[in-house]
Amino acid sequence: MPVPVAPQQLIYGLDSLPANLQMVLGENGTAFVAYGPNAVSFNLSSGAVNWDYQAGTQSALSVMEALTGNEVDVNDSQNGIIHLDSSGNSSPIAGPSMGIQTFWNGQALAEDSTGTSQVQMPSEVPAASSSWALPAGNQSGNGLGVLQSLLGIPTNYQQHQLPLPGLPLNSNYNAIELLTSVSPADIFNTYLATFAGAGIDPTGNTVVGIVDAPPPPITASGQTVTFELQSFLNYIPDPLTCGQPGPPTIPCTTLAAPFSVQIERFDTSANTISAVTLVGHPLAGWRYWRVFSIGVNDVVIETGAVDTYAVLLLNPSRSAENIAGYYVFRQRQMKTWADDLRYIQQKLGAPQGSTPQYNVVDGQWNPQWPPQSYILNNVCQSTTCN
Numbered sequence: 001m002p003v004p005v006a007p008q009q010l011i012y013g014l015d016s017l018p019a020n021l022q023m024v025l026g027e028n029g030t031a032f033v034a035y036g037p038n039a040v041s042f043n044l045s046s047g048a049v050n051w052d053y054q055a056g057t058q059s060a061l062s063v064m065e066a067l068t069g070n071e072v073d074v075n076d077s078q079n080g081i082i083h084l085d086s087s088g089n090s091s092p093i094a095g096p097s098m099g100i101q102t103f104w105n106g107q108a109l110a111e112d113s114t115g116t117s118q119v120q121m122p123s124e125v126p127a128a129s130s131s132w133a134l135p136a137g138n139q140s141g142n143g144l145g146v147l148q149s150l151l152g153i154p155t156n157y158q159q160h161q162l163p164l165p166g167l168p169l170n171s172n173y174n175a176i177e178l179l180t181s182v183s184p185a186d187i188f189n190t191y192l193a194t195f196a197g198a199g200i201d202p203t204g205n206t207v208v209g210i211v212d213a214p215p216p217p218i219t220a221s222g223q224t225v226t227f228e229l230q231s232f233l234n235y236i237p238d239p240l241t242c243g244q245p246g247p248p249t250i251p252c253t254t255l256a257a258p259f260s261v262q263i264e265r266f267d268t269s270a271n272t273i274s275a276v277t278l279v280g281h282p283l284a285g286w287r288y289w290r291v292f293s294i295g296v297n298d299v300v301i302e303t304g305a306v307d308t309y310a311v312l313l314l315n316p317s318r319s320a321e322n323i324a325g326y327y328v329f330r331q332r333q334m335k336t337w338a339d340d341l342r343y344i345q346q347k348l349g350a351p352q353g354s355t356p357q358y359n360v361v362d363g364q365w366n367p368q369w370p371p372q373s374y375i376l377n378n379v380c381q382s383t384t385c386n
Contacts, residue, residue, distance in 0.1 A: 197343025
């Protein structure tokens, strides 16, 4: 990373090595660093300096929090907490402090120089909408970047949400054998690549909708598909996000907020699509959809998943919801794809075949066949994915 300004003096740690630079991220590619009597705003990509604030030579500055509009609060060991605006102009906030304790509701408490009392910080400017606005990463101080999926994640967020090590991985599988002259390629292009029957129950009602505009078809890996439950849950405010302290950038959501997947495999030669869950999804894992021939005018359409519940490290309440929903509504997950298979059968007007292995329309949870390795091989052509 380019260095914006050489420090006026070196500060050494207990290991006799130069101390690490303390940095936080602002917005739009801006970062802040404090070292000795200097606090600097600079471009994270080029290292170009936006401004360089210099305190007295006896001062030691430390960054406290990046704020919206590329402003920042710093702690001056001699003069106290100072607010620096986007041009580097300073204004005092409080006396010398040992640091601040921040909360997800936007409040901050500053410890005095003795560490024996705390003073309420003025909430003059909200924290920056960045992934590392605080020296410890986030308001919980656990060294992680701000997980914008805590509650209401933007639906275009692209971070994969993978199962955490140690969580139980389960599988589910639905399949139907159809006796039809329609080719696997035509079924793939008409139904699988468009998710045409996904979320449509036998009465024709849409219970899971696709909110992308424009909607599929899927044409390549890397595409994002966003789903939304079409139910009464969409009209119930979520108590975890509405009327509760939380990051100011997180919107009030409903109990059935949209969730997204990213297409991992788009293989027209194998008539297969697979997807991985994105951050904000209640699940963490993978699913594939495939159509193939097992004889003349005899095709199989199948879908399988390997997944677990999503755990949000900074939001145990949401994690508890995901865990409960994962097991309580597991039949709902399989029914969604059972309805999809019956929708395709109805549209094709095709009778169902009789091969037991491929007629698991209602789905099975942790089936003896196929094993998880079969499902993952269809997802990513390996027995382990990502």
